[in-house]
Amino acid sequence: MGDGGARIAVVTGGGRGIGRAVVDRLHADGSKVVTCGRSARPGDLDAGVFWVQADVARTADAARVVAAAAEFGHVSVLVNNAGIQLEKTVRDTTDDDWSLVMDVNCKGVFNMCREVLPDMIERGGSIVNLGSISGLVSDPSMAIYNASKGFVHALTRSIAVDHGPMVRCNAVCPGWIMTNMAESGFVLSKEPSRAKADAIARHPARRFGTPDDVANAIAWLVSEQAGFVTGQCFTIDGGLTAASPLQPGLF
Template identity: 65%
Template structure:
């Protein structure tokens, strides 16, 4: 039987790469976003204009998918502020999408997956374990995702496997926004690059490959894990290896 996957936030960047990879894996893929269908949506994917924060949005996504074998919670937003500078509106935006949206989608698929089996992959971040400056709400929201992942794995096994991926610096528009916070963005990027043992920043496809494996039957004994995919950056000490 052909598997069906839901990928939230599949209109660009990491989400789009995940959609492409799961289609290549032979899955039916339903993806969604708050805007209109992107012109470059991968052929074969089904687009639903929906907000994962709302009940109507969740219902529309679930109706389009029908049976769900794989859920990938990728939709996310960031606000580049410290706690002191963050407003109530900032809090609501980040926590609604990054926390409530993931919770909503997991809750929606769990009754079915608990009967038929399934795999959920949540896109967290290294920012949920090592805090990026001036990204307080984003950092906190990703820590929530990691905690929720472990709870789902514990509470809903053995039928349901739930894992998270903690991407590092994956070159997308969100990453560029993060570097733009620096006093000298070019210098900040050069310094960050020097801290990557693999010698490069990540690409969306790097994350899609790990999603593909976790969602497949090749990872039957992997659940409750938060897998860091950051080119080795957080494995290193704070010393800049480029200076030695």
């Protein structure tokens, strides 16, 4: 089932948010994109994108996604976007909470990388994992989510070191990107609108990010232009983590 030499890309969690922006961007760039999610195919997904209903935390499902993509040819791009956010401290986190977050955010990324690596090691490829600034600085009341992103960053470096030069592996670390997941973080505040305004003021870019901001970076990372880039975690946060708590407008 060849596709005329088009690059074959797998994007997990491509139904909405950042994942959907990545799917749309890679598809627009000419890739044959295979994406997946735990729900049914979104009705507005481009007809040229192949959908697999799957839970990548399940080893068999991850294998099924990659096998479906391999029907089109060599899978040379993997973007691990699927993830779950949980707003709890360590004290309040249950065993079920742990399994829910770690299975998707950690095991899911591991499963997908393990599935594509044998072929990529032989024929080349690029992996981009979705980390987060939450793996660099800790968001309050999101303990195991923060920890799961630290895992993603470390796994990214290990894959780059162990499987270069044929495989490049990088991570992007988004900050406040306006998706449903980000909105749920503001709901934790006693005054969500005030918390959002304060957060914007702390960004040198003076805005929150968009899914397209992340998709643009990923498109570059999987391109030949980034051929000397591997093992890196790229922060995409409008300068949030670079800034001092002291705001210039107050001085």
